[in-house]
Amino acid sequence: MSDRSPAADPLLVATGVVKDYPSVKVLKGVDVAVAEGDTFAVIGPNGAGKTTLFKVLSGEVFADSGTVRFEGQDVTRMPEWKRVRLGFGRSFQVARVFPELTTDENVVIAIEAYERNSGKRPTHRLACRPSADVRAAVEETLLEVGLIDKRDEPARLLSHGDKKRLELAMSLALRPRILMLDEPTAGMSPADRRGATELIAAIRERHNMTIVLTEHDMGVVFGLASRVAVLHQGAVVATGTPAEVRDDPMVREIYLGSEPVHA
């Protein structure tokens, strides 16, 4: 069940990842390898362990055993904020932004965090107002995700889709090498879903970014992914291109058998 990635040096590699919660074994030795430039989708029925795998990869929780490597460096026990500084960016299943702050302030915090992470010192250390550079970067980021009109709105008043956009904007502000999206279109209407897919594709083109995503919607997966891993009961049962995975008899069994297909 190991991943046969075509790239010589995969960017993100998980080997033999095991994660138990008190009463359940969630991940039972998962291997995945994400090559640079891939859009890697993790799919699988509810309860297959997608989100847990995602948390292990991003550093929100640590694996009980097994290793996670990023560019060859062992990051298995590295806390999330340090992984972010190596080049991880992530979004959450239910978009998490700073609700009482405005859209603008949310992005300011992200961009100032990026400056701090990359060791850039502010020119006016004592100034309260964000620097001109930061304000310009905020403007650019908000334009890119289409939130410029809502920059002064408190984030809690944004629609569900806009919150997801804002979260994406904050992740982008960090200029990540690898962007991890946990169900980027969860809870969206079909139209919003199409918009989100196009936005992610556009961002990938522009920034030449590696993306890891989990997704329920097969339309989104087949529209975006270059590689797909199928997770079932805590183990990877198939990996390959979207077409390979779709034709895999075992995957068909999982999706068309006892488990309902999630759309």
Next chain:
Amino acid sequence: MTARPRGSDWRRDVAIGAIVLVVLASLPFVTNKGIVFVAGTLALHVVFGLSWNLMFGQTGLVSFGHASFFAIGGYAFAWTAKVAPGIHPLLLFAAVGAFGAFVAFLVGIIALRRSVGVYFAILTLALSQIVYLLLSYIPALGREDGFTGIRRPRLSLGFTTIDLASGENYYHFMLVMCALLVAGLWWVMHSRMGRVFKSLQQDAERAAFLGINVGAYRLSSFAIASGTTAIAGALYAPWLQLLTPEIAHWTFSARPILYTLLGGVQSFWGPAVGALIFAVLEYGTRTLHGLSEIVIGSILLLVVLAFPGGLLGGLSRLRKRMSRKPALVARPEIVR
């Protein structure tokens, strides 16, 4: 409702601060000593409340032991001034602030390691009880009788020397110091660092995924708030010229919490308003023996129930409702 560094924001806050400062500074010329004493103590309590809200409203840390730093500052100042009277008072105030921040740093390394929320609250409560007991037992600090005979120092400023013991000099000196501390807190809350603190208060996990070292910033917030309060405590020692372990008691730690709930957690001046209301209530009910607690308690209860966001929170909601009615109707999700 959030405090943000908008263009007009700092002008408004500076104006409010200046007006309050002028009013307080002129009190000795128009009122009696009793009211001046209340006002001086109020200034210290404003710093006490604002620094607690730096942790709570700005960073999302609930401390139940903030008084221990007030006490540490007071006793550290009194003891050092007694054994080494030659130290310049300004240097001593700064050193006491650094000492308070350092103690908070040590405590925070342990208390903030894995525990936030109620665990941090309980650990800080435990700290304050330890400080309280230590102060009651250490003979050099006067045990339960308190530390007596604290002198108001002479302040040499190079070109002139002010005797803080004469007249209302110490009162005015204290106002200047408190104004500086308040300005410092204002800057911390509105600076880049303040924005990071605010992000932790809103969603620490999200902040961590921006590469923010959550633990280090929580520790900074705790240390800054504690150091500031230690200086307020140090100023209190020569003000009262007597320190008792009561200032480390948990009931005193409850003060900044009450001020913040009363005045409003989201606005910068909220805890200051709370402290003012409290001081007025205390002064107004000082002759009602036994009744004073009941009266204060019921008024507090009433305010907190009527204005869940504190007085300033209630006012700002009211103003928003008056000025933005159409927007509210158009966006029903605002009404939560």
